[in-house]
Amino acid sequence: MRPRKRGPANKKATLVDVAERANVSAITVSRVINQPDKVSEELRLRVQQAIDALGYIPNQSASSLASARSGVIGVSIPSLSNVVFNDVLSGIYDVAGASGYKVLLVDTHYSPLEEERMVRTLLSQSPEAMIITGGEQTDACQRMLKNARVPVVQMMELLSEPLDMNVGFSHHQAGYAMAEQIIAAGYQRVGFVGARMDKRVQQRLAGFRQALEERNLFDTALVATTPKPSSIGLGGEMFRSLMASTQGAVDAVFCCNDDLALGALFESQRMNIKVPEELGLCGFNDFEASTFVNPSLTSVYTPRYDMGVQAATMIVNVLKGEPQSEKIVDIGFEVRLRQSTRRTAN
Helix, strand or coil: CCCCCCCCCCCCCCHHHHHHHHCCCHHHHHHHHHCHHHCCHHHHHHHHHHHHHHCCCCCHHHHHHHHCCCCEEEEEECCCCCCHHHHHHHHHHHHHHHCCCEEEEEECCCCHHHHHHHHHHHHCCCCCEEEEECCCCCHHHHHHHHHCCCCEEEECCCCCCCCCEEEECCHHHHHHHHHHHHHHCCCCCEEEEEECCCHHHHHHHHHHHHHHHCCCCCCHHHEEEECCCCCHHHHHHHHHHHHHHCCCCCCEEEECCHHHHHHHHHHHHHCCCCCCCCCEEECCECCCHHHHCCCCCEEEECCHHHHHHHHHHHHHHHHCCCCCCCCEEECCCEEECCHHHCCCCC
16 A cells, blocks of 8 residues: 555545545445445444544535435424423434434524524535424424425424424413312412413413313412523522512412422422412423422423434434324323322312
8 A cells, every 4th residue: 555645734634545544445435434334344444443543524515415315304492401402302312313313403592583594504404304393483484494395393382283293292281281280289379480481381371371260260460470581590589579469369389390380499488388288389391300309399291202202203204204194293291299289179
């Protein structure tokens, strides 16, 4: 083998450099990278050693152009800091990775306009499919997704008319079911605390309100909302403010998520309000901490990991050419009753 020419110390390694080091052709290196199942194990290891030694990074754009496949699934979520999406993403990554796909992730900051911009960026990378959150896309964003001619899954909520496929659950039904359970436990003056107030939180409030109105128990004075992002600290502040504004006339509070509910629980303890005897508290999403606080927190369990698995599985099945029998999948929810609402009904 001819000695390999040395370039500048900071010269980026090329496919030809890898071929020379492994003593194979450039075509063979390309085959090892893009179709490893079609080469021998000995050859794959030799080329991989050369790649590792040189620090070579394959040009995915070039390989995508040659194969007309990017191997990428674009994923759009509203927040990287919201732990709700951690489990969802884990499910997506597990299925995508096992199927040979890479995930390209963007954060839209709960903004439809930012989502439109980020979806445009994702589509410029020629993804083979898209997974997006909810159904509040702008008209322009929806047109882009339809014109892209790739499989699309909208997740996190149920939609009556999805762009393509949909997996989620009814936030309205979940809010309704939680209100029913609070009332069944004997609470009558039930308040609501909500933050961020995106469409899914608004649906929870609508379901909660419907259940109370059907029993003539709803009172707008017992509803406290804010556009601020949720946190445990904010939950404590909003709970104290609600108790002050109602002069303590609240005997139960449904918080739109567990962060707010935990904050409310800690604040109630500082205010010497007994939970659940004097006050029932419940949240939404059923974070791990909800099980271990004292008293343990009633919450709505949402199968977030399963939702991510289902969304990615639907995508992979379509890309494999397998028929998709269900385009809309209701992943369901479960009201998990714990100590924070276990008061004997009157």
